[in-house]
Amino acid sequence: MxxxxxxxxxxxxxxxxxxxxxxxxxxxxxxxxxxxxxxxxxxxxxxxxxxxxxxxxxxxxxxxxxxxxxxxxxxxxxxxxxxxxxxxxxxxxxxxxxxxxxxxxxxxxxxxxxxxxxxxxxxxxSFTFEEALMEQGIPMQHITRGVNVPMYRTSIDCVPAGPFHGPTVVSMRPMTPGNAIRAVQVTSRFPSVHGAPIHIGLPEEIGIKDVSVPDYGDAADMKKGELPVFWACGVTPQAVIAAAKVPxxxxxxxxxxxxxxxxxxxxxxx
Amino acid sequence: MxxxxxxxxxxxxxxxxxxxxxxxxxxxxxxxxxxxxxxxxxxxxxxxxxxxxxxxxxxxxxxxxxxxxxxxxxxxxxxxxxxxxxxxxxxxxxxxxxxxxxxxxxxxxxxxxxxxxxxxxxxxxSFTFEEALMEQGIPMQHITRGVNVPMYRTSIDCVPAGPFHGPTVVSMRPMTPGNAIRAVQVTSRFPSVHGAPIHIGLPEEIGIKDVSVPDYGDAADMKKGELPVFWACGVTPQAVIAAAKVPxxxxxxxxxxxxxxxxxxxxxxx
The missing domain is CATH 3.40.1640.10 (PSTPO5379-like)
Structure with missing residues (x-):
């Protein structure tokens, strides 16, 4: 819509x-x-x-x-x-x-x-840190392709509070190792928009069985020489609210x- | 000796x-x-x-x-x-x-x-940034084991000057992805002791055929769930001086x- x-x-x-x-x-x-x-x-x-x-x-x-x-x-x-x-x-x-x-x-x-x-x-x-990354010359594949960033439910549970609980949802951006290191530096400056990545390189370690099958958004095109870099995602609170079935x-x-x-x-x- | x-x-x-x-x-x-x-x-x-x-x-x-x-x-x-x-x-x-x-x-x-x-x-x-990493609770396997850090000649050529030229030598420390992200943050604060890693996760991309066979130092014990994290190494200038065969x-x-x-x-x- x-x-x-x-x-x-x-x-x-x-x-x-x-x-x-x-x-x-x-x-x-x-x-x-x-x-x-x-x-x-x-x-x-x-x-x-x-x-x-x-x-x-x-x-x-x-x-x-x-x-x-x-x-x-x-x-x-x-x-x-x-x-x-x-x-x-x-x-x-x-x-x-x-x-x-x-x-x-x-x-x-x-x-x-x-x-x-x-x-x-x-x-x-993430729009804020994506702008900062692109200003550094780090390509954002999903923006170039005009699709949504791929997102995944992980095995990392949020710390619950009252009725609110559930898995951390992450977004993923494929990057060369050099860009991934730069991206850690750049996004660390922005803690109020998810900050530094929470994971890099080994999706199975956070419960992602197949990185080519996201739970939300569109699959990325992972190229040789790129690592998947994962940031905590604002879909997490939405998923948590839906799961809590608040009135x-x-x-x-x-x-x-x-x-x-x-x-x-x-x-x-x- | x-x-x-x-x-x-x-x-x-x-x-x-x-x-x-x-x-x-x-x-x-x-x-x-x-x-x-x-x-x-x-x-x-x-x-x-x-x-x-x-x-x-x-x-x-x-x-x-x-x-x-x-x-x-x-x-x-x-x-x-x-x-x-x-x-x-x-x-x-x-x-x-x-x-x-x-x-x-x-x-x-x-x-x-x-x-x-x-x-x-x-x-x-690297002793300086290793101290900073250990203060963060990030284990340094080679120190725990009492061996030398593994080092590798890479396909990343140094920018030459006069008779001095050669490959960048890197040291490698195995880390969980979370510790690798923290290590980027911590070592970025120390540019005068090699600074942030220059590569992570994909050794073949920098010309390292087998990460278990270092060119200098001792092989690390890579565990499941760990990534190899590579820093530029002070062995580089020594190798460059030897290769230049200065009088x-x-x-x-x-x-x-x-x-x-x-x-x-x-x-x-x-």
């Missing part, structure tokens, strides 16, 4: 605020990849207050897959730390609404689902991310 | 200066590994002024295998930047003296070989290093 006003050019979507306003007005209903270059995008999870504190603790205990970069106060749709004039109910191009672990709707706005007890969590995503939750729709006013470069800790 | 006054305890050799004075007095004629813990040790190359500028340029062009941490003025045996009261002619436990690429002597002092045109180069060594050169004897007044921790750039 990737829809958008045909008169809306990428040049009109050059800042986080541009993207949010286009989503809010209904002119942008699809993917955000490649929009607002340089601006931080994030995963969204909205939960009722009753589950929110357990989820916050789950994220704190699992910072590699679940690095929280912004939260809202209960019932408040603003997230000032991520952007001026932010409305988390309308500013994503598309949402998924979940009831007891089942997706019940995939709307372009969640105004009609909003409740006074909802808390929003924005979780860092009610809202997430972003795949690829339709939160787009913030923060610049990617500002997330670097070094 | 590992000789030492039996009355000389490691506790008497707790600083760089202790080790230098023991070597100078002839009480210590062998290995320096494990002595003066926390102090920077280095490789030594001494060349006549006629070859020294080419060698300096060679090191500048190949900073990963040849990181220079100290030099002397021509004919001067002091290296104040590495230690007070330093005499490069006597302060190593053992030397090798080379003529036209052949080793002609392995003395405990090179006073009788000293000339007014000799320039000393001290080149960072005259002095180096340290293997394992009998320059021990300085610098602390390992002070070489960290972050």
């Amino acid at each position: 990737n829809m958008r006003d045909p008169k809306l050019a990428n040049a009109d979507l050059s800042t986080g605020r541009d993207v949010r306003l286009a989503a809010r007005s209904g002119r942008l209903n699809g993917w955000t990849a490649g929009l607002a270059p340089g601006y931080v995008q994030g995963n969204l999870a909205i939960l009722p207050r009753e589950q929110a504190s357990d989820f916050a603790e789950f994220c704190r205990r699992n910072p590699k897959p679940c690095p929280v970069i912004g939260t809202s106060a209960p019932g408040d749709w603003r997230i000032p730390e991520l952007g001026a004039d932010f409305d988390i109910r309308t500013d994503l191009p598309r949402y998924r609404v979940w009831k007891d672990g089942e997706m019940i709707d995939e709307p372009a706005s969640v105004e009609k689902y909003w409740r006074d007890d909802l808390v929003a969590f924005v979780i860092g995503c 009610f939750a809202i997430t972003h729709a795949p690829g339709a991310m939160v787009v913030t006013d923060l610049k990617n470069a500002h997330l670097a800790v070094l | 590992n000789m030492r006054d039996p009355k000389l305890a490691n506790a008497d050799l707790s600083t760089g200066r202790d080790v230098r004075l023991a070597a100078r007095s002839g009480r210590l004629n062998g290995w320096t590994a494990g002595l003066a813990p926390g102090y920077v040790q280095g490789n030594l190359a001494i060349l006549p002024r006629e070859q020294a500028s080419d060698f300096a340029e060679f090191c500048r062009r190949n900073p990963k295998p040849c990181p220079v941490i100290g030099t002397s003025a021509p004919g001067d045996w002091r290296i104040p930047e590495l230690g007070a009261d330093f005499d490069i002619r006597t302060d190593l436990p053992r030397y090798r003296v080379w003529k036209d690429g052949e080793m002609i002597d392995e003395p405990a002092s090179v006073e009788k070989y000293w000339r007014d045109d000799l320039v000393a180069f001290v080149i960072g060594c 005259f050169a002095i180096t340290h004897a293997p394992g009998a290093m320059v021990v300085t007044d610098l602390k390992n921790a002070h070489l960290a750039v972050l």
Whole structure:
């Protein structure tokens, strides 16, 4: 589901605020990849207050897959730390609404689902470190090919909290050993968007039987002389929320991310 | 050749200066590994002024295998930047003296070989980053087993300068993928002692046919779930000097290093 006003050019979507306003007005209903270059995008999870504190603790205990970069106060749709004039109910191009672990709707706005007890969590995503890697001349095969990054459920269990538990999901990017070493250096600077890889080279050691068969996304084309490099992935919290079958939750729709006013470069800790 | 006054305890050799004075007095004629813990040790190359500028340029062009941490003025045996009261002619436990690429002597002092045109180069060594890795709880198998680290000539040619050219020599340490990622982070902080690994996981890509047959040192015991991690090695400049068959050169004897007044921790750039 990737829809958008045909008169809306990428040049009109050059800042986080541009993207949010286009989503809010209904002119942008699809993917955000490649929009607002340089601006931080994030995963969204909205939960009722009753589950929110357990989820916050789950994220704190699992910072590699679940690095929280912004939260809202209960019932408040603003997230000032991520952007001026932010409305988390309308500013994503598309949402998924979940009831007891089942997706019940995939709307372009969640105004009609909003409740006074909802808390929003924005979780860092790999777009930020991918930009940093490409600036170093490290190719991102899935971007070049226009497909999704391959993702895998691993044998690495998250540290549970309340009803939230499950395996760490990882994304994989094939790289030459030299680029893999550089990628460790570059992504270590960005702990709030998954940080350094969590594994490299030996997929079977983390429970991945066949690297050519991802659990989510599209298979990569592994070439001779390349290693698979694995990062903790923002799909982890989504999978955990679905598995917990919480009574009610809202997430972003795949690829339709939160787009913030923060610049990617500002997330670097070094 | 590992000789030492039996009355000389490691506790008497707790600083760089202790080790230098023991070597100078002839009480210590062998290995320096494990002595003066926390102090920077280095490789030594001494060349006549006629070859020294080419060698300096060679090191500048190949900073990963040849990181220079100290030099002397021509004919001067002091290296104040590495230690007070330093005499490069006597302060190593053992030397090798080379003529036209052949080793002609392995003395405990090179006073009788000293000339007014000799320039000393001290080149960072892996002891510094190994200490940092062990402080992180990353095991160093060769140290535990009491053997030498395995080293290999690679297909990665150094950038030549004057008569100096040849392959990059690497050392290899087996590590789990998680430790390998941590090792990239830790050793990246130490560019003056070879810095980050230059290769990981795929030895054949750098011309190593069989990782169980090193060109120097002792084979490692590669376990399931481990990757070979390769660092540029200070044996490179020694091999390059031997191959260049320069009329005259002095180096340290293997394992009998320059021990300085610098602390390992002070070489960290972050």
